[in-house]
Amino acid sequence: MLHRLFKKISGSRVSALFRKELNQIRRDRRLAMSLVLPPILQLTLFGFALSAKVENIQLGIVDESQSKESRDLIAVLTESRSFASAGYYFSVDQLDQEISRGSLIAGVVIPSDFARDLQRGRPTTVQFLLNATNANSAAISQGYAQAVIQNYNQRLQTEGIQPAFHRASGQLPQGRISLHPAFLYNPGLKDSWFITTGVLGLLLILNSSIVASGAMVKEREAGTIEQLLMSPAGTTEIIVAKIAPLFLLLTMMMFLAIIMIKTVFGVPFHGGLLPVIGGGALCVLAGIGIGTAVATFSKSAQQALLTGFFINPPLVSLSGALNPVEAMPNWLQPLTVINPIHHFGVIARGSMLKGSGLETLWPNFLALSIITLVLLSLSVWRFRKQLS
């Protein structure tokens, strides 16, 4: 019974076409390369190269006070990993010049009456100059500077400077609020965990679409599509036989990428593999859908690639794969709802890093399935129209 079923399947037209496609793909060395090379290259490059951590900020110092207290403050500043001393300057003008030339990122100016004010119990101000061209690192360094100064104030208190202030202000001492941040899900603050989980979706969609459009347009370029049409196979059979082997190969690429993410970057899989693989498979199908649709609009591989230039940049930039969606302008944020990469990113991060299950991720799975379905039916419809 089982044997007969097997024979029926293996003898059917779909499986013959399926084998034909598989053979064709197997003989295409460039295709095999494009399944292995991009995941390795993109994951390593993106994972290692994209990091937004801010440390060892090159700090120029102008110490007009030249006292024990000011040297103390400089020590507190530079012994943290956030700032690194990049030399002393004699005047603020000199410091200005270095910052505008770009050799320094930050500068600190300690006024000449710094030590005197502290000893007399008068508050004093230290000026920080930050090159804020990079808005992100500026915001983070601002926080660092603030934290270092607070640290220094606490140190003063233990050294007995603070009481002088109480006497000066004539008030009862009051406690300070101290902030204790705890970083959940990624205590080591590894940027690569965020980047690689995002790049995975990027990789699946973009590579699937490129590979699929290449495979689909090839038949047309070579003129063999006429032969397919002459064969007894129906359009549905042709389409299924075309998509199935691609899907198989691309899921293999997905496993390769997942293994890399796990071993090279050490990203945890708190929610298990299943949600990631399920979402990934949907992404591959969506990518094939995009690729097939693109292929039906183009006459040659070159045109298909060119069309990709119109589709891919917005797909990538509006995905939240490399940067948080909340950071986008409000009028662009709603567009992420129709972006499969965005939904996969939410699923991958939620499942791998946070360990959330279907009960929180179901809206994204639903959206991803709908997008995939729409893309696939669009491409099948276009393909069929072309065949008839």
Add this chain to the structure above:
Amino acid sequence: MRRIIAQTRKELTQIVRDWRTMLLAIILPLILLMLLGSAISLSVTDMPIVVQDLDDSPSSRELIDAFRASLTLRVISWPTNKQPEEALSSSTARAALIIPAHFERNLKRGVDSPVQLIVDAADANTARLTAAYASQIIAAHSGTTNLVQQPVRAAIRLWYNPDRSSKKFYGPGIFVLALSIFPPLLAALAMAKEEDQKTILQVYVSNIAAAEFLFGKVLAFMVVALGEAAVMLVLLFTYFGLGFAGDPTPFVVATILYAFCVASFGTMIGATISNQAAAMQAVALGGFLFVFLLSGLLYPIENIPASIRWLSHLVWGRYYIEIVRDAFLQGGGWPAVWLKELIIGVIGTVFFFLAWLNKRRMQVRA
């Protein structure tokens, strides 16, 4: 000279006649700049944060008000009987602030009162930002309510981009990215096409020299690049609200040099790889991946591990990005950028030389 100009004119006519390349040349850079320039930003505003007030005292409410007044954080109320972690795992909030019981009593007694901030660190950068914002809010709050003055205060001046606008930082970067992709792409396609369609044979039998032929092509795509630059500059000046911070001449010179550099790059690729699709992928790799990743466009170069950081010295876009950002934001002028301009020129010349090396014999390879 006449032959060079004739070659350039032929090239430009070809571009104008094909609507797909026209779109690619003019409209796509604008769309890219518009979308990426404003969408790629790392600074989250309006970040949802949950506050759990276990003290429920005047002091704790004052602290919450300080958080509420912030533009970057948006406070969401959260019942005390629910775990704050739930808000993070369901992505309703990016962080949770927990004010412990006896918060006010501790403050009044002069003991330090710790408050805890649980941050969703799945996105490490946003987590760092959130922690930085929270510590700034608390520092400012202590400054206003605490009767005791802090002995040392930090006065932080943000230069060149005081409102920390990401658009002003990424706009020029995407401008460079677009210039690094489209002109070389068109140049590579045009060059590969000559080989593909065998029209190169007509060039071989004509009396034009290899250097003239290549320079004519490069000149044409320099014109395309400069046209794109002009169109995108309009967008930068209007939508992105940028302007020249200082002397614009370094920028003008650098743009011409960079146009030469990218046009030569494309021509070189087209001359070496005669398959149009393959040439396109090579340009996409060189132009997009390298300039996007290794030029400091999105994330600082210093964070790239040293083992691959040296590569960034070879990436032509890196130098141009620095010049452009200097021109729009810092205004350091010639003393800050002359070396970078020189390097761009040298890299461009090397590309041109390599293309010439490939085509200098002007004959069909057997």
